[in-house]
Amino acid sequence: MAQAKLIDISAPGEKLSDEDARPLREEVARLLGRSQKGFPGAQPVSFSRKHVGELMKQDYYVCEKSDGQRYLLYCTADPNTGDEAHFLIDRRNDYWYIPGLHFPLKDDASFASFHTNTLIDGELVLDDLPTGLRATYLVFDCLVLDRKPLISRTLDKRLAYFKDGVFAPYAELLRRFPEERPHMPFEVQLKDMQLPYGLEMMFRAVLPGLPHGNDGLIFTCRGAAYRYGTDPGILKWKPENENSVDFLMRIDFALVKEEGGTWTDYDSLPVVNLFVWTGDRGEKWYGTLHLEESEWEELKGRGEPLHERVVECSMDESGRWRFMRFRDDKDKANHVSTVESVIERGVEEEAGA
Known part of the structure; x- marks a missing residue:
C-alpha cells in the first residue's frame, strides 16, 4: 500500500x-446551536x-x-x-x-x-x-x-x-x-x-x-x-512517569548593571515563570521551570522564540517542574483546577507507594 x-x-x-x-x-x-464561536x-x-x-x-x-x-x-x-x-x-x-x-x-x-x-x-x-x-x-x-x-x-x-x-x-x-x-x-x-x-x-x-x-x-x-x-x-x-501539566512559559532574563549602563544577560540561565489559566481572571503565576545548563543551551540552540509559549512539564522527585515539550497546538495553559487535580493525583500515588 x-x-x-x-x-x-x-x-x-x-x-x-x-x-x-x-x-x-x-x-x-x-450547527451546534451555540452563540460562542470558539x-x-x-x-x-x-x-x-x-x-x-x-x-x-x-x-x-x-x-x-x-x-x-x-x-x-x-x-x-x-x-x-x-x-x-x-x-x-x-x-x-x-x-x-x-x-x-x-x-x-x-x-x-x-x-x-x-x-x-x-x-x-x-x-x-x-x-x-x-x-x-x-x-x-x-x-x-x-x-x-x-x-x-x-x-x-x-x-x-x-x-x-x-x-x-x-x-x-x-x-x-x-x-x-x-x-x-x-x-x-x-x-x-x-x-x-x-x-x-x-x-x-x-x-x-x-x-x-x-x-x-x-x-x-x-x-x-x-x-x-x-x-x-x-x-x-x-x-x-x-502513568506516574507521564503525568504532566501544560503551562504558559514566560522568560525573565537577568539585568546586569555596570558602570557603563545596564544590559540584559541573554546567555545565563533565566528565570522561567510558569502560569496557569484561571478563566475570567486570565493567567496566574504558579511556579518556575527548573532548567539545567545543558537544557537551556539545547532550547537556545533551536533558534525559535521561547517566550509566551505553552510548554508541557512534569514534576520530578524533588518537586521541581521540568521541561518535556512545547505544545504549540494550544494557545492557553491548563486551567488551575486541572493542574491541582494532576498534583493531587501525584500526591495520592506517592502516599500509596
Missing part, C-alpha cells in the same frame, strides 16, 4: 486566514482516586490516549462550487483545508454523494508501519451528522451513528477502490473502545501493538451527552 502523503500532523493542510475561517466558525456554531471540543479532567467510585457506578468506555494532535473534522460543501470540502479544526480554533478526502453517503452504489453539515471529533496520529509513516485520523466521537445534532445523545449512540452513516460506506469505498488510498492525505479509523473490564486486554494486547505512541488512557462516560469545554465525564489517566 502506498504511503500517505501527510507526515506533519501539526500542520495537516492549508491553514485558513482568520478572515476566511470566520464564516466557517459561524457555520459550526450554528473551539467546541470536549476536554478531559485528570483521573484521581475520587473517580474510582464513578467508574463503579456508571459504564465508561476506555481507550488509549494517543500521542497525536486533537482535531475536529468538519465536512461541508464549497459555497461557490458545491464540491465536497473538509477542514480540520485544532484546539486554537484554526481551520486547515484538507483536500483529497471523500466520505460517501450510505446506500449510494455510485459512491459519488458526500456528507455535509457534519462534525466529527478525533485525533491525528502518525503510524510507524513497515512501509513507512502513515497519518491516521482516529475518530472517538460525532457531534453532528448531516445537520442532525447528536450532542444530546449518549456516546454509544453517537458512535453508532458515525459507524453506520460515515465509516461503513467509507470503508466500503476503500475496499472496492483500493487505488484511491494513495490519493488521500490520511486514513480514517474508529478508535478502539473497551469497557473498563477490558482494561487487562488494553494493557496486554492493544497498547503494545499500536503503530503510534501513547501516553495513558481515556475513560469516557458511555451514557453522557457531549459537553463543550471541560467535561468531568471524560477522565484522563497517565
